[in-house]
Amino acid sequence: MFAGISTVDLAYLVDNYPAEDTKTQALDQFIGAGGPATNAAVAYAALGGASTLVTAVGTHRLGDLIRNDLSAHGVRVVDVRADSDHQPPVSSIVVAESAATRTIVSLDGARISVEYDHRLADRLSGVNVVLADGHYPVLAAGLCERACALGIPTVLDAGRFKDSHTALLPHIGSAICSAAFAPPGIAPGDTDAVLTYLRTAGVENIAITSGGEPIVGLTGDREFRIDIPETRAVDTLGAGDILHGAFCYYTSTGLDFVRSLALASEVASFSCRFFGTREWCTRLSELPGRGTPRPEA
Incomplete structure (x- = not known):
């Protein structure tokens, strides 16, 4: 089960970033x-798992785009704001092919009020991993707290530190952070301080990602380092998200934290070969060594 924000992504592929106050012909669009x-x-669904997303979509016409896309990719949607006419956040993205980088302008979910409904606990039956991205903190904390009580592993996708993480971390078993994750008083990039902070908060398994640099982390008393597979990157949009989903898939098959991360990094690197966040799903036959177990989440 995955809990967090759903946006409408509008991405353009260009040779180079446009100059200010110009018009640019895109190479492709997603x-x-x-x-x-x-x-x-x-x-998670693309790799063969049964995937459920708990999010806020609502009745706005843009919500149909979200629902249709997720349905087409095998994701069940639980809409906790099904009666709301809010407009889903729209992300405008420019991907520069020459640099294999992306620039994003977007609203987050702060304008959408999302609470935790205790009836959601009934949907945890049969679930073997819960991931939260922290965008709807009350929802995330409620689901993760209940999952922990049921013995279901919980995962936090922690890009940048949010104040709401303080209440969420006691209910998190595994945290996968970006190098930009910097709690108060800790400088960005201070890996040792971040590891200490998260371990003190009660997180057992911790990983810090940094684009194409090695993943470093701590599981139990063991420190580890995972080298990222080399790839000819076209677009890094969503690579971190894909890594989190792939990690959940592999850990759901019974693999340990480090092995699951290593395999997930291969999937995330593979996804960077393609523009947008969906084409890689149709090219999985080109990913060597992909397993076939089908866990539930």
Whole structure:
């Protein structure tokens, strides 16, 4: 089960970033559902898992685009704001092919009020991993607290530190952070301090990602380092989200934290070969060594 924000992603592929106050002809265009938990849910389903996304979509016409895209990619949607006419956040994205980088302008989910409904606990039956992206903190904390009580592993996708993480971390078993994750008083990039902070908060398994640099982390008393597979990157959009979804898939098959991360990094690197966050799903036959177990989430 994946819990978090759903956006409408509108991405353009260009040779180079446009100059200010110019018009640019795009090489390609992608429109689909986005957001950390959303892309992770799609990745989990693409690898063969049964995936559920708990999010806020609502009745706005843009919500149909989100629902249709997720349905087409095998993700079940639980809409906790099904009666709301709010407009889903729209992310405008420019991907520069020459640099294999992306620039994003977007609203987060702060304008959408999302609470935790205790009836959601009934949907945890049969679930073997819960991931939260932290965008709807009350929802995330409620689901993760209940999952912990039921013995279900919980995962946090922690890009940048949010104040709401303080209440969420006691209910998190595994945290996968970006190098930009910097709690108060800790400088960005201070890996040792971040590891200490998260371990003190009660997180057992911790990983810090940094694009194409090695993943470093701590599981139990063991420190580890995972080298990222080399790839000819076209687009890094959603690569971190895809890594989280793939990690959930592999850990659901019974693999340990480090092995699951290593395999997930291969999937995330593979996804960077293609523009947008969906084409890689159709090219999985080109990914060597992909397993076939089908866990539930």
